[in-house]
Amino acid sequence: MEKPKFEFDCRTCLYRWENFKTLTEEQLQLLCNHRYEASFKPGEIIFKKGSPTSSVIFLVSGMAKVFLEGLDGKSIIISIAKPGMMISGPGTYGDMRHHFTLTSLTDVKACFIDMTVMKQLVHLNSAFAEGLISDISNKSLLMYYKLVGLTQKKMPGRLADAILYLANQIYETDEFDLILNRQELGDFTNMAKESVIRILKDFEEDGLIESNCSRIKILDKPKLQMISENG
Amino acid sequence: MEKPKFEFDCRTCLYRWENFKTLTEEQLQLLCNHRYEASFKPGEIIFKKGSPTSSVIFLVSGMAKVFLEGLDGKSIIISIAKPGMMISGPGTYGDMRHHFTLTSLTDVKACFIDMTVMKQLVHLNSAFAEGLISDISNKSLLMYYKLVGLTQKKMPGRLADAILYLANQIYETDEFDLILNRQELGDFTNMAKESVIRILKDFEEDGLIESNCSRIKILDKPKLQMISENG
């Protein structure tokens, strides 16, 4: 009986990131020899803005929030991380410092891959390098659209965006138990928690959603999309 | 007498981007064989959001504004481009479309380098690839800080940021003839042009700057920095 080259977790975890498929068996082995796992309880800091980065991170299971720590203790949630995404800040190829904080929202199992290995793979495999550039570019692109949304849309448009993002990108269903509280929803949409509550109520009264506390159900997606587009 | 390998413009223009210094003579030659130049008058579109990207751009001379076209015809100026910076959107390694527009602010001479050559260089030279990743990462980092500034600072803080950016990064002097008009200053700071005018006047009354029309002179930089930091 042949011994499997990699343990179960490694394969499933890593292979969810498309770009690892460009690697040869040997290169994948190199990667697996330099990976570490850690577990986190909800609300724990996985890495903190300002701390040194020496690895990129993949979630094996669970969800986390990626957020900028802004002025006066206010936060801006950039995105919700779930398994299969590479989480690496712009500091990874710059000043080697984290520029945002990653905090678990649920129980999280995370896989850390040493940056020196990532850089080695960039040298060894140009398809991998190109995939990495592509990944970073796409994240940058999302930031552009986030910037437009947060600065130019009014509150209902921003909140509609958030709900659609959660339904389409994160939960992949139109009814879900929200892991973000109202404050965090505010951090994601750049509004006060009170405003989140008020507009969520408006949406409910207009028959766009059904919401009681953490449960949200989208009732009229086309209308929600219209609000998102018209700001 | 030996014939120089590259014409004057190529060397000076390209070498201003640090990352081209990683190339061998042969690789630089390859690059120079696939570059094109074009001239633009003030206000002309160099490339437009939505159009296909097949090259990255370097300004040989002049300045241009990089801006997102947002909702209702409103713009967000991301940065001012000047010689030595690579201008390539996140679409270059993604959907091959531009996601922002580049417009000349002065007479501009621009140098276009074919993307296929850039990708070839990524394959041939891993130091170049790493430099490219680093460049893209740094731009992404600027976007993070732009997002925090535009969403969390109040108008005086945002305008102070803009003036300091222009003085430190663009003009590299504390007295300069602004090439942006009030509307564009508003597009850069996410405020209405009337608000720009009012706060600029406040700054002048408080002795922070001297400003008549396009000329701006910073009188009290530390105070301006304080306003920038405190939002």
Added chain:
DNA sequence: TTAAAATGATGACATTTATCATTATTTTGA
């Protein structure tokens, strides 16, 4: 199970900032 803590909800009010109308100034081009 129950008290404490956290989160959610609501209304009154204040602040920030945009919009609109109008006038002044500067720039541009015949």
Added chain:
DNA sequence: TCAAAATAATGATAAATGTCATCATTTTAA
């Protein structure tokens, strides 16, 4: 050089949104 166009300046007003105080509900942990 001068009229037209573009840009800048100003004031009044309105809209969007945050803040604060308070109370209700839900969750947590002893």
